[in-house]
Amino acid sequence: MTVSMEEALYLAGTTLKVRRVFEAMDAGREDDAAAVVNALVVSTGARPQLDRVPGEPWQVHFHGADDTIAVGWSAGIASALTLAIGSDLGGRLGVCQARQCDRVYVDTSRNGVRQFCSRSCQSRMKAAAFRARSAGRAAR
Ligand SMILES: [Zn+2]
DSSP states (O other): OOOOHHHHHHHHHHHHHHHHHHHHHHTTOHHHHHHHHHHHHHHHTOEEEEEOOTTSOOEEEEEOSSOSHHHHHHHHHHHHHHHHHTTTTGGGEEEOOSTTOOOEEEOOSSSOOOOSSSHHHHHHHHHHHHHHHHHHHHHO
């Protein structure tokens, strides 16, 4: 599969918009997130479609105004975000709280209290907090 420079730039633009959605949801600004997602739905022409692989049952897929990698994938992402934000799953979109990390995540934990994109970031922040507490005790 080859991605043209034009498609790569289109997808990069989509990721910037998706980042804004995650930041808005993480900050409790659902109206801002919805506005970005709705604009993405319109610009990609996102629409549901039933697709089937021979021998398999029909499945709901999301397509765009065309099925290029850039527009098709962006439409799928936009559709997924509408389903998340339009349900009780919107609160599961988060921004990693670790310093020097710019990742976002979808919180799939049972209780929905995730703050970090990965165990690596969680461990790094726990270690930093431990060092800060230890340094505070040593200074007394
Ligand atoms: Zn992280």
